[in-house]
Amino acid sequence: MAATMPLVVGVDGSEPSLDTVDWAAREAALHMMPLRLAHAAAPGQDASGAITAASERARDVAAGLRLPSDVPRDDAVSALTGEGHRAFALVVGARGHGELTGLLLGSVGLAVAARADCPVVVVRGSQEHRTGRFGRxxxxxxDGAESDTAVEYAFREAHVRQCELMAVHAWSAPLGALPEPPPGSWYALEAHRRPPAQVLDDVLRGPAKRYADATVPRRVVEGPARRALPEAAAKADLLVVDAGERHGRPGLQLGVINHVLLHHAPCPVMVVPRK
Structure with a gap:
């Protein structure tokens, strides 16, 4: 996560794309890193207008920002995922130029979030959720080590923003579990070994030591994560989640929970691939 790596934002000249540039410019300024403007252009297409508009918008938000640009001659998904090989993160809009208005998340943003090997931020939500109003x-x-990388990124984001980090663990009792399992039962044994609060303690212990000044309230929710996380993010500036297993295959492998979050979360969502 070296600060010399750029933050890359996909631009297409549309107004939603410029709103995404606003968010990316603030993020790059916070991390003191370059903001790379990437516009996928077909052969013979003039991309200068989109790049110029995005550059002007970024400078309005963060004067003095370094703004390298790139016009890869490839489809938007391939171009952006290629940029991700040498990026701190990729930033895309919830909708882009030409997307059907009925879609809650543009096809490019969804595909990039599923395939990139660096974190991807899908900028969505109202303006108050995109401008750091809530400080959270x-x-x-x-459970387990699956979310370690996402948690590390979340701590860093909270550190550079000097804001609160709320850690949420959603859990459900095993199907058919008794309300009060008899002593010695499998369910009682599992609950004793790994109570939900312990999941948070174990995952947060290392990062909390590295970011000793962080304020980290914790929330354990009995119920599905696809409901618990949007509810927790109702008054948040960013929601950070693990990308899930991809099994080395191309395609949309984000899983049900992340699909729900990318389509319905009230704020920008950062999807972090596992190491």
Whole structure:
């Protein structure tokens, strides 16, 4: 996560794309890193207008920002995922130029979030959710080591923003579990070994030591993560989640929870691939 790596934002000249540039410019300024403007253009297409408009918008938000640009001759998904090989993160809009208005998330943003090997931020939500009004980041915490990388990014985001980080772990009792399992039962044994609050303690212990000044309230929710995380993010500036297993295959492998979040979360969503 070296600061010399650029933050890359996809631009297409549309107004939603310029709103995404606003968010990306503020983020790049916070991290003191370059903001790379990427516009996928077909052969013979003039991309200068989109790049110029995005550059002007970024400078209005953060004067003095370094703004390298690139016009890869490829489709938008391939171009952006290619940029991700050498980026701190990729930033895309919830909708882009030419997207059907009925779609809650543009096809480019969804595909990039599923395939990139660096974090991807899909900028969505109202203006108050995109401008740091709430002073809070929410991170989804899973059982085991699956969310370690996402948690690390969430701590860093909270550190550079000097804001609160709320850690949320959603859990459900095993199907058919008794309200009060008898002593010695499998369910009682599992609950004793790994109570939900312990999941948060174990995952947060390392990052909390590295970011000792962080304020990290914790929330354990009995119920599905696809409901718990949007509810927690209702008053948040960013929601950070793990990308899930991809199994080395191309395609949309984000899983049900992340699909729901990318389509319905009230704020920008950062999807972080596992190391």
């Amino acid at each position: 980041i929410v991170v989804g915490v899973e």
